[in-house]
Amino acid sequence: MSILFDSTSTVKTELSKQKYIASDEIATIVYLSHKLGKPLLAEGPAGVGKTELAKAIASATGRELIRLQCYEGLDESKALYEWEYSKQLLYTQLLRDKLNDTLGKAESLAEAADKLAKEEDVFFSSRFLLQRPLLKAILSDKPTVVLIDEIDRADAEFEAFLLEILSDFQVSVPELGTLTAKHKPFVILTSNNTRELSEALKRRCLYLFIDYPNLQEELAVVRLKVPDLNPKLAQQAVEFVQKLRKADMRKSPSISETLDWANALVALNASNLDKAVLEETLSVLLKHEADLQKAKRQLMAPPPQSKPRNNDEFGRFSGN
Amino acid sequence: MESRILQLIAALRASGVRVSLAESAEAFSAVDLMGIQDREHFRLSLRATLIKDVKDLPTFEKLFPLFFGSGQPPMMGGNPMDNLTPEEIQMLVEALKQYAEQLRQRMERLMNGDQLSRAELEALGQLVGLNQADNLNYQNWMAQRMMRALAFPEVQKALKELMEQLAQMGMSRERVEQIRQMIQQNMQGMQEQMEQFAGERIAENLSEKPRGENIDNLMNRPFHALSDEDKKLIQREVKKLAAMLRTRIALRQKRAKNGQMDPKATIRASLKYHGVPMEIKHKDRVHKPKIVVICDVSTSMRFCSELMLSFLFALQGQVRKTHAFAFIDHLESISEDFSGADADEAIQSVLWRMPSGHYNTDLGWALNDFNNEYMDTLNSGTTLIIVGDGRNNYNDPRVDIFSNMSRRATRTIWLNPEPPIMWNGDSDMAKYAPLCSNVLKVGNLRELANAVDELMTG
Numbered sequence: 219m220s221i222l223f224d225s226t227s228t229v230k231t232e233l234s235k236q237k238y239i240a241s242d243e244i245a246t247i248v249y250l251s252h253k254l255g256k257p258l259l260a261e262g263p264a265g266v267g268k269t270e271l272a273k274a275i276a277s278a279t280g281r282e283l284i285r286l287q288c289y290e291g292l293d294e295s296k297a298l299y300e301w302e303y304s305k306q307l308l309y310t311q312l313l314r315d316k317l318n319d320t321l322g323k324a325e326s327l328a329e330a331a332d333k334l335a336k337e338e339d340v341f342f343s344s345r346f347l348l349q350r351p352l353l354k355a356i357l358s359d360k361p362t363v364v365l366i367d368e369i370d371r372a373d374a375e376f377e378a379f380l381l382e383i384l385s386d387f388q389v390s391v392p393e394l395g396t397l398t399a400k401h402k403p404f405v406i407l408t409s410n411n412t413r414e415l416s417e418a419l420k421r422r423c424l425y426l427f428i429d430y431p432n433l434q435e436e437l438a439v440v441r442l443k444v445p446d447l448n449p450k451l452a453q454q455a456v457e458f459v460q461k462l463r464k465a466d467m468r469k470s471p472s473i474s475e476t477l478d479w480a481n482a483l484v485a486l487n488a489s490n491l492d493k494a495v496l497e498e499t500l501s502v503l504l505k506h507e508a509d510l511q512k513a514k515r516q517l518m519a520p521p522p523q524s525k526p527r528n529n530d531e532f533g534r535f536s537g538n
Numbered sequence: 539m540e541s542r543i544l545q546l547i548a549a550l551r552a553s554g555v556r557v558s559l560a561e562s563a564e565a566f567s568a569v570d571l572m573g574i575q576d577r578e579h580f581r582l583s584l585r586a587t588l589i590k591d592v593k594d595l596p597t598f599e600k601l602f603p604l605f606f607g608s609g610q611p612p613m614m615g616g617n618p619m620d621n622l623t624p625e626e627i628q629m630l631v632e633a634l635k636q637y638a639e640q641l642r643q644r645m646e647r648l649m650n651g652d653q654l655s656r657a658e659l660e661a662l663g664q665l666v667g668l669n670q671a672d673n674l675n676y677q678n679w680m681a682q683r684m685m686r687a688l689a690f691p692e693v694q695k696a697l698k699e700l701m702e703q704l705a706q707m708g709m710s711r712e713r714v715e716q717i718r719q720m721i722q723q724n725m726q727g728m729q730e731q732m733e734q735f736a737g738e739r740i741a742e743n744l745s746e747k748p749r750g751e752n753i754d755n756l757m758n759r760p761f762h763a764l765s766d767e768d769k770k771l772i773q774r775e776v777k778k779l780a781a782m783l784r785t786r787i788a789l790r791q792k793r794a795k796n797g798q799m800d801p802k803a804t805i806r807a808s809l810k811y812h813g814v815p816m817e818i819k820h821k822d823r824v825h826k827p828k829i830v831v832i833c834d835v836s837t838s839m840r841f842c843s844e845l846m847l848s849f850l851f852a853l854q855g856q857v858r859k860t861h862a863f864a865f866i867d868h869l870e871s872i873s874e875d876f877s878g879a880d881a882d883e884a885i886q887s888v889l890w891r892m893p894s895g896h897y898n899t900d901l902g903w904a905l906n907d908f909n910n911e912y913m914d915t916l917n918s919g920t921t922l923i924i925v926g927d928g929r930n931n932y933n934d935p936r937v938d939i940f941s942n943m944s945r946r947a948t949r950t951i952w953l954n955p956e957p958p959i960m961w962n963g964d965s966d967m968a969k970y971a972p973l974c975s976n977v978l979k980v981g982n983l984r985e986l987a988n989a990v991d992e993l994m995t996g
Contacts, residue, residue, distance in 0.1 A: 246572070246578070247582060250568050304805060373858075412877060414591075414777075417556065423590070425587075425589060425590045426586060
C-alpha cells in the first residue's frame with residue numbers, strides 16, 4: 219500500500235497536485251475509505267467530478283487505473299473473464315505432435331488417460347483466461363485503483379454479481395477455484411442516481427455525495443484548470459453558471475461544462491461576458507434547445523427597468 | 539461516547555433510515571480510525587458509514603447535533619449588573635420592587651446571565667411532558683411550551699416596562715439600551731438551550747422507541763388509512779414485490795434459440811468432433827421483460843393511486859423497458875417523471891400534473907390516445923398492466939382498441955381495487971375483463987402481494 223494517504227490533509231494536498239480540488243468532506247471520506255479498505259460509492263449529479271476523483275486518486279497514489287464503464291446488459295463475461303476458446307483450440311492443434319509423444323509411450327489406454335489427466339491443467343489455466351477489467355484488478359501484481367463507472371446503468375443482476383468482489387476482493391472461476399486479490403484494490407463506484415441501488419451494495423460501501431460546488435470552489439477549479447482565463451472573466455463566468463443552475467433547466471450545466479466553456483472563452487479571446495459572446499458560446503453550457511431558449515430569454519435580456527413601485531410596506535413581498 | 543453513537547443509530551432507525559448491523563460496526567471502526575477530537579471528521583466518519591442515500595442526509599444532519607451538541611454553547615449576554623454604577627444598581631433594585639415576588643424572581647433569573655442548569659432543564663421538561671414526545675416535529679413546540687412555563691411572554695412585557703421606568707428614573711438612554719440588549723441576549727441563549735434540550739430529549743426518546751411497526755399490521759390496512767411513515771414502509775415492501783414480478787416476467791419469456799450464430803460456442807462444441815463444426819450454436823437471445831403500464835389516477839382511484847404509482851415507480855426502477863402512462867380524461871406518459879430516484883417526488887409531480895376533476899374519467903379516450911401515439915410500444919414480449927376501476931362515466935369504452943392491445947401484448951393484466959360484485963353502474967369492467975389474461979382485485983398491500991404471487995405462479 220502506498221504511504222501517501224496518511225492523513226486527511228495529505229489526501230487533500232496530493233489530490234490538489236493532480237489538479238483536483240477536494241473539499242474537506244471528500245478528503246475525509248477518501249481517507250477513510252483508503253484506511254478501512256472499503257469501496258467508495260460516489261453519488262451526485264452528472265459532471266461534478268466523480269470520475270475525475272478516481273483518476274486523481276490513481277495518479278496521486280501512482281497506481282494503475284482500471285476502469286469499467288457500466289451499461290445495460292453488461293455481464294460477467296465482459297466485466298470479469300472469459301475463456302479464450304479459439305486460443306485453446308489453436309494450442310490443441312499445434313501441440314498434437316507433442317501430445318502424441320507424451321501419450322505414445324503409454325502401454326495401455328488407462329495409462330494414457332492418466333497421463334493426459336496430468337496435463338489437463340494446461341488447458342484450463344490462466345493462460346487461456348481472457349482478463350476483463352475486474353479480474354485484471356484482482357490479479358494485478360501492483361495495487362490498483364478500480365473505477366466502476368455509472369453503476370446505476372448496469373442491471374440489478376450485475377450489482378449482485380459485484381457483491382463478492384466488493385466485500386472480499388475475490389472471484390470464483392469454476393475451473394480454477396477462487397482467486398483472491400494480492401493487493402486490495404481501491405474501488406470507486408460512481409452513480410448518477412438514476413435508479414436506487416440495492417441495499418446490499420450500499421452496505422458494502424462508504425457513501426460520498428458530491429453536489430455542485432459553491433461559487434468559491436468552482437472558481438478555484440476554473441482558475442486551476444484554465445489558468446489562461448483572466449480572473450475577472452472567470453469570476454463572471456462562474457457567477458453566470460451558478461445562476462443557470464438555480465434556474466429550472468432540463469439539464470443544469472456541470473463543472474466539466476463550465477470548464478469547456480472557460481476554454482471556449484479563452485479560445486475566443488473574450489475579454490468580457492457581453493451579449494455577443496454569450497450568444498456564441500452558450501451552447502457549450504446548455505445542451506437542450508429548450509434550455510438555450512429559456513436562458514436567452516431570461517438571463518440575457520437586459521435587466522428589467524426598475525419599475526416605479528409604490529413603496530408601501532408590503533412592497534418587498536410583491537417583488538416576485 | 540459509544541452508547542451515544544448507539545443511541546444516534548437507534549434514533550436514525552426510528553426515523554426510518556435503514557442502518558444494518560454491518561454498517562454500525564463499520565461506523566465504530568471509522569470513528570476508531572479518525573478519533574473524536576475533530577468534530578467535523580467525527581461527523582463525516584459517521585455519515586459516510588451510516589447514511590447511504592441522499593434522502594437520508596437531512597435526517598442525519600438534524601439528529602447529529604442533538605446527540606453530539608452543536609459545537610458551541612449558546613451565547614449568553616452576561617450580567618448587566620457587572621458594569622453598572624452603585625446608583626444605577628440602586629435604581630434597578632427600586633424599580634424591581636414593584637413586581638410580585640414570583641415574577642421578580644424570574645426577571646432576576648434572566649438578569650444574572652447564567653445558563654439554565656441541567657436540573658432546571660429537566661424540571662421544565664418534566665413539566666411540559668417532554669418525556670412522552672418522540673417526534674422531532676414537536677421540537678419547537680416543546681421548546682415553546684418550556685418558555686411559556688418560564689413565563690417568558692410575561693417577563694418580557696414586564697422587562698419592557700422596567701426599562702421605561704428606569705429611563706424615567708433618570709438612567710441614561712445608552713445604559714438602558716445596554717441592559718436591554720444583554721437581557722435580550724440572555725433570553726436568546728436560554729431559548730437556544732431549551733430548543734437544544736428538547737431536541738436531545740426527543741431524539742433520546744426516539745432511540746428508545748420500539749422498532750417500527752410490523753409490516754404485517756399494515757398489510758390489511760386500506761391504502762387511504764396510511765400515515766407517511768407507513769407509506770415509507772410500504773414503499774419498501776412494494777419495491778420487493780416489483781423485483782419479484784420482474785424476475786418472474788423475465789423467466790416466463792421463452793429463451794429463443796434462433797439468434798445469431800455464436801462462434802465461440804460453435805468452436806467449443808466442435809472440439810467434440812475433432813475441430814469439425816458439426817453443431818452450429820446460436821446465441822441465446824436474452825429476453826428482457828418489457829412492461830407497459832396504464833394507471834388510472836382519477837378521483838375514484840385517488841385513494842390508491844399513490845401506492846399504485848409507487849408500485850409503477852419501483853417497477854420502472856427494476857425493468858428498464860417500462861412505459862408508464864397515467865390517465866384521467868386523456869393519456870399522458872409519465873415515464874419521464876419516474877426517471878429520478880426519489881419515489882415521493884415523482885409521485886407528487888404526477889399527481890400535481892394531473893389534478894382530479896369531477897366525473898371526467900374517460901378510459902375510452904385514453905385508449906384512443908394510446909392507439910394514436912403509443913401502440914408501437916406493445917409487441918410480442920410486452921406485458922400490459924392496467925391499473926384502474928374501469929369506471930368510465932358512460933363514455934365509449936372502446937373495447938375494440940382494448941382487444942387490439944391485448945392481442946398485441948403477450949399478456950394483459952388488470953389490477954382493479956373493486957371486486958367483480960361491484961362491477962355495475964358506470965363500470966365497464968365486465969366488457970374489458972374477458973379480454974384480459976388476469977383480472978386481480980388489489981385494494982391493500984396484502985392483495986397487491988397476492989396479486990404478484992398469483993402472477994408468478996400463474
